[in-house]
Amino acid sequence: MNAWYRTTAVLLLLVSGLVLQQSVQVLRIHEDGQPGSGFMPFGLGLALAALSLALLVKHRRRDAERRPFWERRAWLHPLLAVALTAGFIVVFDDVGAITSVAVLVTCWLWLVSRKSLPISALTGVLTAAAVHVIFERFLQTPFPRGLLF
């Protein structure tokens, strides 16, 4: 456990470094004797650096037993879901919203939830229909249109 938090603290330190660099080099801490656009980011960068150091100190001890961040292959399903969703966003504009919703739900149920293909496809189409009725008809969202709808 401690090791994970040490890693987190280092990552947060990097973030605080970036924030500090931006607030000093790109933004202005002072402007005509007044706090400028970089004033608050600079303070926040310092605060984050201090807090991550505190986190580092708090978890300085070695772990009694090592535990992996993910249990055996536990990362597979979340990764698959993220990949499918990323694919959805890529095609969203060109294929059209409604079609991509149907495809996403079908693929998700089939690949991640391991349902049979007919059930997956049916659920996908029904979900897409519901999205069309609620968002496009009822709330008039200007969805990108694509090949089919």
Next chain:
Amino acid sequence: MFDLAGLAQGFGIAFTSVNLLWAFIGALLGTAVGVLPGLGPAATIALLLPVSMKMGSPVTAIILMSGIFYGAMYGGSTTSILLNIPGEAASVVTCMDGHQMARKGRAGAALGIAAIGSFVAGTVGVIGLSAVAPPLASFALRFGPPEYFSLTVVGLLLATYLAGDQPLRGFIMAVLGLILGCIGLDPLSGAVRFAFGVPDLMSNLDFVTLAMGLFGVGEILVSLEEGSAASILTTTVKNVFPTLADLARSGWAMVRGSVIGFFVGILPGGGAVLSSLVSYAVEKRVSKHPEEFGQGAIEGVAGPEAANNSAASASFIPLLTLGIPGNASTAMIFAALLIHGVTPGPFLIKEHPDVFWGVVASMYIGNVMLLVLNLPLVGMWAKLLKVPYAFLAPMIMVLTLVGVFSVGNSVFDIWVMLALGVLGYLARKLAFDLGPLLLAFVLGPIMERSLRQSLLMSGGRPGIFLARPISATLLAAAALFLAFGAWSGRRRRRQAAPA
């Protein structure tokens, strides 16, 4: 002060069949958009603006719109409790205990208490509106930049307090939330911050995107890891309605929440969020079993839910008496009033008593309708959780994706949401609490703006925060709060040490 004749006139107007019908439609539509992620009440009211222009009377139009507004307030808590997705900033606090209750199979009780709490708060709000509206509104005007700064300092402290027994992680998340709030245009100098040349990043991140990503998508990813077989709710849904014991526990919480919400909610900008935070902190402080907070304490749902609902009523005070809209929804209602030739302001009560009292009365009727509408729905919502999570997960995902798109009509926002979802997933795995991050994100821009405005007003002297009485009082409260927190934390550690 209390104008009974006016209120009676108002009920006379609101009780016509046309107005009752529109109040019902408004509450129904509001609940629906509140439950759906994305498109909030303001956008829905904008969609209905042309319809309202065709309505003969401004009262009817405002009745419909205010119905949408507080219906959405209520609907937002439904997703917070069931799916851990806060629909708007004011329901972030509801997620804390509401979703924990749902996980323990008590979704029905949480939803029921939220409905009853909203109703109680609505009642308090309407009584307050008819009794003390005008003097309170002018008090709210005295809140200038220094007062807002001090208020947000208190709010941020309360937000980190939510993180419970891990104050260090709470502070880290709050600072991260403040940093995320800096992305985009600096409100004061117009400089672009942390955009790295990407035009889409020049806009400030949207709350809905952040909430959907961190809470909604993060939650889905975590539950996928637990294996698709394990649903979010392992236990069966038992006693759909709150029990008498629940009501007894949360009764005073509702009343306290309503009163807090009413007074804090008057402040334009951030009033509703702050009121739910204050109410949660108060409940945790007065509770006989503070250790249950964060684990599904029913007072932690009842108080903040009542607070944000009565804050919604209270936000009508500056709108109707001063013509100052405090949030996006009341801004749309303001516009609708103008289009109907009614100028909200101190003369509204005198010149258009039918509008003022009609709206007040219809808010009350709307609250009754919300209760009638939602108590039967509680069972239905609770049953929704019986749908196997394997099916529910992709549908929630689609709802968040489409919902975020509908807010800004931008594909870039969906990418941001997905990235934040991964961040939320990792944070959850490391037991970092996301509530403080989201609340700091909302309060941060107000804090920075008011800090810099105050310094511009005073010519750079920070003494202005102590020279103004309201601001000084608030800062003193914050200091006391910090000192007390440190003291009780130390005592707890000392007590724990010998064991």
Next chain:
Amino acid sequence: MRRLVWRLGAVVAALAAAGAVAAAEFPDKPVQLIVPYGAGGSTDLLARAVAQVAPRYFSQPLVVVNKPGGGAIPGRLDVTRAKADGYTLLFGYGSGEDLVVPHQRQIPYDVFKDFETVARISIHSIVIAVPAESPYKSLADLAKAGKEKGSLTAAVSTKGAAVDITFLLFGKAAGIKVVTIPGSGGADAVTRLIGGHADFGGGHPSEVIPHIKAGRLRALGVALEKRDGTLPNVPTCKEQGYDVVTAGSVKGIAAPKGTPREVVAALESRFQKIAADPEFHRIMADLSQPVDFMTAAQYRPWLEAASAQYAGLIKTLGVETK
């Protein structure tokens, strides 16, 4: 497989035929008005007023689409990238983001080269106002107070925007130091002014008129060449001896570059009819927004002149953002 190809072919042919028929009459589908601001703001309300009256002159509805955020730049960028067919229009062309911001920082498109001007609908002047209980009754009183106090604070919506520039220009004309305090928008600035958290302030007529009517604000001057139609009793700054004249904030309509000329002309003539519609005038009066129509041929040179004027002001006042 062959049947699939055949069917696909049929679909394509049908679509092409539909497209050919449709091309005869513009518009054959809803026209999107992209408002790069949030719902409820003055540009959004204007767009909705236009959309409300439009069915009398358009065979298809006008749909208002809000794309707020990013200093209103991303919404504009989307229009420049949209298909140049007249179905995606920018609403609010001529605001500070088009006239002022390009002189202060880099934006990812060219305000003049990437848009086709369609029409001007309205022009919002800038009003200088004080709280009703303030002792100042004229700009001269304000200038005098400024000399006594050393400097005056002014509540404005955004730094470097048209209102900010106008107030600084007043300070220069009156020979006093003006510290402008920006915030989160027009409504916020007016609220702070009413609460007495600044010496003076103001904004566009639609923002201040409800409060002037309610007796909470007093207008001292209008930064226009002539008096504003919505505030006929308020003298201009020039009448009071201060040479403060700016273009204010203009609400026009533009199409993406390359939109066919006949489509632009069709749009222009329809918006002209809307601008003459009595119901539209009634709604606009309720919103305290003046109707001030210009055709594309008049509006384009007017815009270029206004942009040049702001460029000059930004240089002399030293209002730059980073």
